[in-house]
Amino acid sequence: MAVMKGQVLVFALAMAFAGLIGCVVSYDRPPARKDISILQPNDFSPTSPQQVHISVVGPDKMRISWITQSSAPAVVEYGTSPQNYTNSATGTSSSYRYLLYKSGQIYDVVIGPLNQNTVYYYRCSSESTREFSFKTPPAQLPIKFVVVGDLGQTDWTNSTLQHIGQSDYDMLLLPGDLAYADLFQHMWDSFGRLVEPLASQRPWMVTQGNHEVEKIPLIHKTPFTAYNARWRMPYEESGSNSNLYYSFDAAGVHVIMLGSYTDFDPDSDQFKWLQADLGKIDRGKTPWIFALVHAPWYNTNTAHQGESESDLMKKNMEELLYKARVDIVFAGHVHAYERFTRVYNGNADNCAPVYITIGDGGNREGLANKYLDPKPETSVFREASFGHAQLEVVNATHAVWMWHRNDDDVAVSSDTVWFTSLSSDPACKL
Numbered sequence: 001m002a003v004m005k006g007q008v009l010v011f012a013l014a015m016a017f018a019g020l021i022g023c024v025v026s027y028d029r030p031p032a033r034k035d036i037s038i039l040q041p042n043d044f045s046p047t048s049p050q051q052v053h054i055s056v057v058g059p060d061k062m063r064i065s066w067i068t069q070s071s072a073p074a075v076v077e078y079g080t081s082p083q084n085y086t087n088s089a090t091g092t093s094s095s096y097r098y099l100l101y102k103s104g105q106i107y108d109v110v111i112g113p114l115n116q117n118t119v120y121y122y123r124c125s126s127e128s129t130r131e132f133s134f135k136t137p138p139a140q141l142p143i144k145f146v147v148v149g150d151l152g153q154t155d156w157t158n159s160t161l162q163h164i165g166q167s168d169y170d171m172l173l174l175p176g177d178l179a180y181a182d183l184f185q186h187m188w189d190s191f192g193r194l195v196e197p198l199a200s201q202r203p204w205m206v207t208q209g210n211h212e213v214e215k216i217p218l219i220h221k222t223p224f225t226a227y228n229a230r231w232r233m234p235y236e237e238s239g240s241n242s243n244l245y246y247s248f249d250a251a252g253v254h255v256i257m258l259g260s261y262t263d264f265d266p267d268s269d270q271f272k273w274l275q276a277d278l279g280k281i282d283r284g285k286t287p288w289i290f291a292l293v294h295a296p297w298y299n300t301n302t303a304h305q306g307e308s309e310s311d312l313m314k315k316n317m318e319e320l321l322y323k324a325r326v327d328i329v330f331a332g333h334v335h336a337y338e339r340f341t342r343v344y345n346g347n348a349d350n351c352a353p354v355y356i357t358i359g360d361g362g363n364r365e366g367l368a369n370k371y372l373d374p375k376p377e378t379s380v381f382r383e384a385s386f387g388h389a390q391l392e393v394v395n396a397t398h399a400v401w402m403w404h405r406n407d408d409d410v411a412v413s414s415d416t417v418w419f420t421s422l423s424s425d426p427a428c429k430l
């Protein structure tokens with residue numbers, strides 16, 4: 001009897017403690033925040049480089065992109081010590097018009113060959129007052145990615161970027177919806193200035209979302225004008241004929257960037273390219289495969305249900321990714337976080353990709369708070385909060401995924417899970 005009473009007391013204390021913890025972690029969903037506008041600093045001249053960002057090109061080169069108001073040399077000088085530029089490369093520049101807006105000069109210079117895992121210092125257009133530095137990714141595993149979608153440019157975006165900046169990552173992967181310019185082209189410039197401190201230091205590898213389309217019937221018929229001009233990715237190197245889909249290797253990972261807002265039917269260029277790209281992967285060299293899309297193929301949020309970019313693209317392409325044993329498919333679009341188990345054709349399958357929605361970067365539209373009930377068993381973790389994720393691929397077999405909720409401007413790791421590569425699972429050999 002005394003033992004029983006003791007157990008009841010322990011249970012009561014545990015419940016009280018759990019209640020206390022519950023109070024501590026109870027979480028009010030933060031409201032959306034308005035766009036912020038990052039203006040050009042007053043001390044900039046018309047030829048000052050701004051909006052600098054970098055992206056990998058092949059195993060040992062880096063594309064440097066920047067913008068000036070007036071024409072300046074398309075040259076990057078670089079070296080491994082500050083202000084000691086032992087190499088230089090020249091490239092091209094272009095501009096675009098969108099309604100009444102005319103962009104500045106947009107520069108595209110590929111530098112290299114570069115050593116792996118090495119810090120380089122560089123300047124653009126020979127402007128001595130603005131020196132930047134970046135670190136090249138490692139040649140071998142481990143490698144650490146940051147994954148974040150639907151960034152936008154609000155105070156929540158700022159909070160997300162601050163948290164990202166505190167992590168020592170090698171490369172950022174963005175599954176679409178960058179600036180939320182939505183036709184207002186100066187917002188692209190503002191976004192470029194907002195992300196420059198991070199995007200000039202580490203490669204930002206992106207694919208496009210619906211907010212990048214910016215097509216106006218009869219008035220501006222060409223889609224992705226600003227996106228393609230400002231965020232050129234290394235598509236030619238992977239045999240793609242479009243900036244909207246491409247692939248690349250990073251250490252032991254083959255990363256595939258797909259386009260949710262271009263053709264994806266079995267006769268399309270994108271489909272054929274994907275088929276060919278998957279066929280070329282050497283799992284001995286890249287034991288991991290990640291794919292990124294914008295519109296999620298698996299989603300239990302009430303937002304964005306029934307869209308053809310999700311449902312039809314999944315119907316057309318899911319089997320390709322499944323049979324290639326893609327490890328993880330990242331998506332954005334839904335402004336929340338959701339992690340599925342390994343799933344194929346709606347059912348849990350140990351040899352299928354893990355599907356993750358990470359569209360919670362912090363844009364002005366706010367969070368997608370409502371979920372379908374009951375929760376299917378294939379959805380393991382779902383939460384509508386702003387945040388980002390870090391993914392460290394430790395070796396050929398193991399990787400650790402950590403989703404960080406911004407939680408009132410303080411980084412909190414709220415969902416951590418270890419993944420095992422499908423290439424290391426004998427049961428998944430084809």
Ligand SMILES: [Fe+2]
Pocket residue numbers: 150177209210211294332333334
């Ligand atoms: Fe979207």
